[in-house]
Amino acid sequence: MGDFPRGLVDLGAVAKSVSHYYSDFRRAANAEGKVEGKAESVVMVLEARGVALRADERERILACTDRERLDVWLRRSVRVESAAELSG
Numbered sequence: 001m002g003d004f005p006r007g008l009v010d011l012g013a014v015a016k017s018v019s020h021y022y023s024d025f026r027r028a029a030n031a032e033g034k035v036e037g038k039a040e041s042v043v044m045v046l047e048a049r050g051v052a053l054r055a056d057e058r059e060r061i062l063a064c065t066d067r068e069r070l071d072v073w074l075r076r077s078v079r080v081e082s083a084a085e086l087s088g
Contacts, residue, residue, distance in 0.1 A: 034067075038067065039063075051082060
């Protein structure tokens with residue numbers, strides 16, 4: 001390992017080698033956070049508008065990981081009268 005005495009590790013080289021994995025993890029975590037945020041936004045908009053949500057409806061929205069579906073639901077959440085209308 002370069003000019004390092006035997007038995008010592010170049011921590012800079014180690015950091016470079018793991019930074020790729022860290023970047024992938026961070027990107028995945030950010031994407032997951034954005035999806036969770038969209039789901040929470042759908043619930044917040046519905047609640048702010050006084051649209052009643054049953055526990056199973058709330059759970060279904062918050063469990064959704066499909067970004068495109070959440071985008072549709074978020075747009076619909078400003079005009080629906082019930083959570084059932086989100087899918088319609």
